[in-house]
Amino acid sequence: MAISHLTRRLLRPTTTAARLLPGTSFPNPHAHARNPLLLLHPHRRFSTAPGSNPEAGTATGTGPEAANGTPPSLESMKHQEIEGPTVERDMSPLADEARAELDALRRATQRLSASLAVLGGAHLAAGAWIISGAAPVGVESAAAVQGVAAFAFPFTAALVLRRVIKPVAFFQRMEANGRLQVLTLCLQASKNVNLMLLRTRVVAISCALGVSVGSVAAILMR
Known part of the structure; x- marks a missing residue:
């Protein structure tokens, strides 16, 4: 049918x-x-856990804060900070010497800044003393001493800077030819820059002493 x-x-x-x-x-x-x-x-x-709402999780985010309906805390939103060493520290003698040279370079820079401040203070005090009229008449020699020191310092500093360029360029060529490592190049450059700062500090202190002693001697000789 x-x-x-x-x-x-x-x-x-x-x-x-x-x-x-x-x-x-x-x-x-x-x-x-x-x-x-x-x-x-x-x-x-059955792909979702019991009691969870996929639509709510998509709208508010994932995690226990989203499941409970509460906003996420600031601690959970913070970026992960780097904790602990990320690379293996080089403990070779060459690395230790490079660290020592960097510390010496930092100390030399601080001392040079203090010496330049002393030189600037000496020039300022001598110039203010001469211009203010407190100095006796006929202190042209004191002004000449100050002018000589102001002329000698920048030219000596330029000469010291020129002298440090030559060895640094030599070590750069050696590294480019594959005869030096980068760490050795940085060590030699740091040594030369440290020597330049020490020489500039000596020049600054000499100029400051020359301005002070020369001005006092020129005034006393009158």
């Missing part, structure tokens, strides 16, 4: 319900045999 069209529609309730309610979806009846859990929870997504 042929099955009528109405009987076939009644035997397919899923298609009929889907046509009546377009927004509803029904599980596959053949999947129940493969997974019995679908009979208990036909619309549950």
